[in-house]
Amino acid sequence: MLKFLLAILPLISIMFMIFVLKKSSIFTGIVACFLTAAIALSPFFHSSIFDLTEPIMKSSLTTSVIAYILFFGIFLFHLMDKAGAIDxxxxxxxxxxxxxxxxxxxxxxxxxxxxxxxxxxxxxxxxxxxxxxxxxxxxxxxxxxxxxxxxxxxxxxxxxxxxxxxxxxxxxxxxxxxxxxxxxxxxxxxxxxxxxxxxxxxxxxxxxxxxxxxxxxxxxxxxxxxxxxxxxxxxxxxxxxxxxxxxx
Incomplete structure (x- = not known):
């Protein structure tokens, strides 16, 4: 039960920071990432810092792709707005x-x-x-x-x-x-x-x-x-x- 509670703690922290503390998504993501790493390295899960290398690299690459797509999506919105396309x-x-x-x-x-x-x-x-x-x-x-x-x-x-x-x-x-x-x-x-x-x-x-x-x-x-x-x-x-x- 303790392992289960620790495993869902990052998710709970995300919801708490966004909906209660009203923190930004970037701040929330960074804090949740460090919290997850700390829990994984704790004696309850017996992970080493080397075990975190692959998931961190994969999540960074995934985030980069999504950020790339979102950037041009937001750029498209501003382009449409300036060109009067929305109106x-x-x-x-x-x-x-x-x-x-x-x-x-x-x-x-x-x-x-x-x-x-x-x-x-x-x-x-x-x-x-x-x-x-x-x-x-x-x-x-x-x-x-x-x-x-x-x-x-x-x-x-x-x-x-x-x-x-x-x-x-x-x-x-x-x-x-x-x-x-x-x-x-x-x-x-x-x-x-x-x-x-x-x-x-x-x-x-x-x-x-x-x-x-x-x-x-x-x-x-x-x-x-x-x-x-x-x-x-x-x-x-x-x-x-x-x-x-x-x-x-």
Whole structure:
């Protein structure tokens, strides 16, 4: 039991520093890293400092790759902002429909999964949240909707996580993709309800309930169809493009 408590201590420390002490993610990560190393070197786990060399190198390389991708994602956001692309996209959506529910669903279940499927690593948040703010939603609502919109996770970065999971588990990729799609179908419907509820409230959601349910179903069904008949890698891209096409 003591070993178990020590093993989860780094995770608890991360949550405590971020949510209670309100420390930055960089500070939290550094502290958690040193804490993990100290626990591993303690008499309870009997590790030597040489045992830590490989995991530290691997985690550093992984962090470098993610930082590299995020850097250019943030750079892309600032480039779009300076070029007026964010206001332009928001204006195009406004011209297409002034319905707040449609605007939310287009971005949260259409554009965001599209970006996440191609890029991954949560970069869709950097684009979606400013677009929602430009459309008149509060920063808090925009942030929540943008975070929830990262719903295409099994097919993010062209289904890299699903491919790796199927390979490590020695599971057929097509079966893994179709199984994930079936499990995600009710989740997409729930996310559609949730983002609309956050954006416009329960009364407006109740009036357009069938439309919201239909959009969530369309995303899930189109993802399954692509997994079944086309490609697991393209399923997220196909599903998001289907939702956007249905709207426009």
């Amino acid at each position: 332009g996209i928001a204006s195009s959506i406004t011209k297409a429909t002034d319905d707040k529910i449609f605007q939310i669903l287009i971005l949260a279940l259409g554009l965001s999964p599209l970006i996440e499927s191609v890029s991954g690593f949560g970069l869709a948040v950097i684009v979606i949240a400013p677009l929602l703010i430009a459309l008149g939603f509060s920063p808090m609502k925009s942030s929540l909707i943008a975070l929830i919109s990262l719903c295409i996770i099994p097919w993010g970065t062209l289904a890299m996580g699903t491919i790796i999971g199927a390979t490590l588990g020695n599971v057929d990729l097509d079966k893994m993709g179709m199984g994930s799609a079936i499990m995600c179908l009710p989740i997409y419907i729930y996310y559609a309800l949730l983002v609309v509820y956050i954006g416009v409230g329960f009364r407006a959601l109740k009036k357009r309930l069938f439309t919201v349910l239909f959009v969530g179903f369309i995303l899930g069904a189109s993802v399954w169809v692509c997994n079944r008949f086309v490609s697991v890698e393209l399923a997220g891209l196909f599903g998001s493009l289907t939702v956007i096409s249905v709207f426009f």
